[in-house]
Amino acid sequence: MQLEIRGVSAQYGSVTALREISLTVDTGEIVAILGPSGSGKSTLLQVLAGLQPITTGEVRLGERVLTRPGFIVSPEQRGIGMVFQDFALWPHLTVADTIRFPLDGLKQSHEEKMARVRELLSLVQLDGFGARYPHELSGGQRQRVAIARALANRPKLVLLDEPMASLDARLRETMRIDLARILHEQDASALYVTHDRTEALVVADRVALLHAGEISQSGSAADIYERPNNRFIAEFLGPVNWIPAEVMAEREGAHAEAKTGVGLHLEGGVRVPGLSAQPVPVGRTGMAMMRPEDLELVEASASGTRVWHGRVQAAHYMGMHWQVVVEIAGIDPVTVYHPVPVTVGSSVGVQLRRPAVWFLASAAESVREPQEASAVR
Ligand code: ADP
Numbered sequence: 001m002q003l004e005i006r007g008v009s010a011q012y013g014s015v016t017a018l019r020e021i022s023l024t025v026d027t028g029e030i031v032a033i034l035g036p037s038g039s040g041k042s043t044l045l046q047v048l049a050g051l052q053p054i055t056t057g058e059v060r061l062g063e064r065v066l067t068r069p070g071f072i073v074s075p076e077q078r079g080i081g082m083v084f085q086d087f088a089l090w091p092h093l094t095v096a097d098t099i100r101f102p103l104d105g106l107k108q109s110h111e112e113k114m115a116r117v118r119e120l121l122s123l124v125q126l127d128g129f130g131a132r133y134p135h136e137l138s139g140g141q142r143q144r145v146a147i148a149r150a151l152a153n154r155p156k157l158v159l160l161d162e163p164m165a166s167l168d169a170r171l172r173e174t175m176r177i178d179l180a181r182i183l184h185e186q187d188a189s190a191l192y193v194t195h196d197r198t199e200a201l202v203v204a205d206r207v208a209l210l211h212a213g214e215i216s217q218s219g220s221a222a223d224i225y226e227r228p229n230n231r232f233i234a235e236f237l238g239p240v241n242w243i244p245a246e247v248m249a250e251r252e253g254a255h256a257e258a259k260t261g262v263g264l265h266l267e268g269g270v271r272v273p274g275l276s277a278q279p280v281p282v283g284r285t286g287m288a289m290m291r292p293e294d295l296e297l298v299e300a301s302a303s304g305t306r307v308w309h310g311r312v313q314a315a316h317y318m319g320m321h322w323q324v325v326v327e328i329a330g331i332d333p334v335t336v337y338h339p340v341p342v343t344v345g346s347s348v349g350v351q352l353r354r355p356a357v358w359f360l361a362s363a364a365e366s367v368r369e370p371q372e373a374s375a376v377r
Pocket of ligand 1: 016035038039042043
């Protein structure tokens, strides 16, 4: 069922925690709300759970209004499942009893309820664990129980509040994929709150970035990672090299030719947001965005329109690769990933691997018109 958040603001006294937020979560869709601490994530969850009043706007689930200024449907009447950061399992209930608990009020026979419990145990891959107590489970298993409990009642919407926060790094990696599968199998719409960018990118069908109580961008993971609306979003999602650039001429589609401050000529090489809808911004200066993985180290003798030269300033071992910082005359040092160690002080070439890079017109903002989050798919 579709969740519609329309123009919602929420306040704590004089503090505005959410400012006219609009976002739609379609039936069966997983949307991650990604944002730094204090951006309003918990407040949004509380609004959706029915624990926090709003001052403007409306929250609907399907046709039903859940919250309006001065009106709140209580948490237990919303048909919403919740998964909390600490899982909130009761120590005295077995796994089976925990999962069955939300079914207690339903007019179903004991057999029907137990059949649903078995179905859920199998869904979260805990067959045979029904008789165990929480202290007899690992962190990952406890989390699966919390997920099964949240889904027991076949909720129309599942809210997940940093559900991986208390799991170790290795477990998180497998759980991300499992969680996406489980939610999709139950066809539940889900809103997933996290400050972990990798988690958001992996789990969600769509990511909405919350910043200072506003949604600054929403789109597919690739959309916001590769085409961020502004520098804050770009940097929140991962390391970036910003190379000063100037647009020279329009090319096909939304591409433009640009030259960079280091003499790198990006022929057909920058994608300028909104270009196809606007006159060519020739002469516009800005920043070409190059993530470390967009670049590679090449021989110092290499040449070409996408190669420039510098000196290795530092190299850090990162496990999967070396993070190499290269000093280049005229711009800030550039960070590149490299599979093998390199000698600090050596001369190298840095080559752009992509045919095109993203371009932001100024440090703070993009030329893309701000869009209502729900309209961006
Ligand atoms: P997040 O979950 O992203 O860390 P929150 O929703 O908790 O963000 O907070 C959003 C803003 O609202 C912050 O500025 C925070 O200080 C403020 N805030 C949150 N809860 C309260 C409260 N109970 N009273 C006053 N201000 C609050």
